[in-house]
Amino acid sequence: MKVIIVGGGLSGICLAHQLEKNNISFRIIDQGINHSSKVAAGMINPMTFRRMIKTWRGDDLIPCLQKFYSEIENKINARFFFQRKLRRAFASQHERDLWMERLEDDAYNNYINSPEKDAPEFLNAPFGNGFINTPGYIDAKAFMESNHQYFQEKQLLEYAQFDFDKLDISAKTYNGEQYTHLIFCEGFKGEDNPYFGYLPFKNAKGEVLNIESETFNKSEILNKKCFILPTEYGDFKLGSTYAWNTKDPSPTEKAKTDILENYKLLSSAKIKVTGHEAGIRPAVADRRPLIGEHPTQKGLYIFNGLGAKGYMIAPYFAIAFIENLLNGKELDKEVDIQRFYKKYFLPKNSI
Numbered sequence: 001m002k003v004i005i006v007g008g009g010l011s012g013i014c015l016a017h018q019l020e021k022n023n024i025s026f027r028i029i030d031q032g033i034n035h036s037s038k039v040a041a042g043m044i045n046p047m048t049f050r051r052m053i054k055t056w057r058g059d060d061l062i063p064c065l066q067k068f069y070s071e072i073e074n075k076i077n078a079r080f081f082f083q084r085k086l087r088r089a090f091a092s093q094h095e096r097d098l099w100m101e102r103l104e105d106d107a108y109n110n111y112i113n114s115p116e117k118d119a120p121e122f123l124n125a126p127f128g129n130g131f132i133n134t135p136g137y138i139d140a141k142a143f144m145e146s147n148h149q150y151f152q153e154k155q156l157l158e159y160a161q162f163d164f165d166k167l168d169i170s171a172k173t174y175n176g177e178q179y180t181h182l183i184f185c186e187g188f189k190g191e192d193n194p195y196f197g198y199l200p201f202k203n204a205k206g207e208v209l210n211i212e213s214e215t216f217n218k219s220e221i222l223n224k225k226c227f228i229l230p231t232e233y234g235d236f237k238l239g240s241t242y243a244w245n246t247k248d249p250s251p252t253e254k255a256k257t258d259i260l261e262n263y264k265l266l267s268s269a270k271i272k273v274t275g276h277e278a279g280i281r282p283a284v285a286d287r288r289p290l291i292g293e294h295p296t297q298k299g300l301y302i303f304n305g306l307g308a309k310g311y312m313i314a315p316y317f318a319i320a321f322i323e324n325l326l327n328g329k330e331l332d333k334e335v336d337i338q339r340f341y342k343k344y345f346l347p348k349n350s351i
């Protein structure tokens with residue numbers, strides 16, 4: 001087995017580690033510009049607050065990611081996985097009521113705690129607040145830089161743009177190099193891929209601010225309408241936004257204004273904006289990852305569509321995908337691109 005991974009973002013890196021663990025020969029080609037994995041806040045949030053339910057597959061994803069990231073930290077001798085508490089200020093009485101309902105539900109024992117008696121002075125929480133148990137967050141920049149360094153030193157990462165003209169699918173070669181599996185992990189650029197662009201990408205641009213503050217607690221993530229995440233460098237990330245139908249990855253004044261408006265709902269503490277970044281989340285119409293082999297071009301695969309919670313999702317499905325390639329273990333139907341064959345692939349190609 002000889003694998004070429006196109007894309008060295010979170011997806012490509014997680015697959016690479018899983019291949020290495022299984023002693024499979026691989027290399028990564030990355031064009032050296034990253035617009036999502038490096039910008040991400042990297043939060044591991046087991047709840048979807050809007051409906052106050054557990055995040056999709058959270059019970060499987062969380063134990064898996066804890067082991068996965070800790071193992072990588074040890075393997076490559078780096079630190080990027082940090083503990084934090086997550087404090088939610090309830091957005092309404094209805095949300096507080098839902099929180100109380102979940103408290104009575106055994107399925108939420110691992111995640112939800114009784115509401116706090118008090119709120120910190122700086123927090124705008126007229127309906128109260130409470131803590132969610134989370135393993136913390138991944139420092140995205142530290143993750144990307146340390147992993148790139150690791151694979152570069154092993155000469156398994158090449159910085160280059162993948163050139164489709166050099167791909168010979170029938171001979172299974174790229175630029176003359178034989179492969180058995182070519183896995184596309186191109187993030188939002190996947191929608192321009194000539195073989196997988198038919199899939200229903202619904203990419204979502206997101207922006208975050210870096211802020212300084214003397215007020216906030218350095219061990220807690222705060223959440224209500226926006227989030228404030230304390231970083232390892234003494235500052236905080238404040239975000240984020242969602243915008244569709246754009247491929248422009250540069251920061252905008254509008255998003256900055258929106259974030260600061262949302263911030264006012266969370267706190268009135270004085271902050272100083274010191275940075276502003278934007279990225280594009282590789283998201284999908286049905287909000288599930290895109291994993292599997294091309295319907296007709298054997299040897300071509302995709303691992304993409306990690307959406308807004310990539311740092312949660314990637315480890316579990318990287319393991320599942322490599323299991324599928326090595327041992328034929330069936331992919332979860334919810335993530336397998338087969339779910340789109342009839343609707344998006346067959347009609348277009350049968351004309």
Ligand SMILES: Cc1cc2nc3c(=O)[nH]c(=O)nc-3n(C[C@H](O)[C@H](O)[C@H](O)COP(=O)(O)OP(=O)(O)OC[C@H]3O[C@@H](n4cnc5c(N)ncnc54)[C@H](O)[C@@H]3O)c2cc1C
Nearest residue numbers: 007009010011031037040042043162187206279309310311
């Ligand atoms: C503002 C923001 C906040 C976020 N916050 C969180 C969060 O708190 N928690 C969380 O879990 N997730 C978060 N995410 C989501 C997370 O960042 C993504 O799900 C994840 O990073 C996607 O990783 P990826 O590797 O699939 O894509 P990308 O990170 O986009 O990587 C794709 C890589 O492919 C390479 N590439 C593309 N085309 C080619 C080509 N033709 N040739 C060579 N290389 C190519 C690019 O250079 C890039 O490095 C956030 C995202 C954003 C934008």
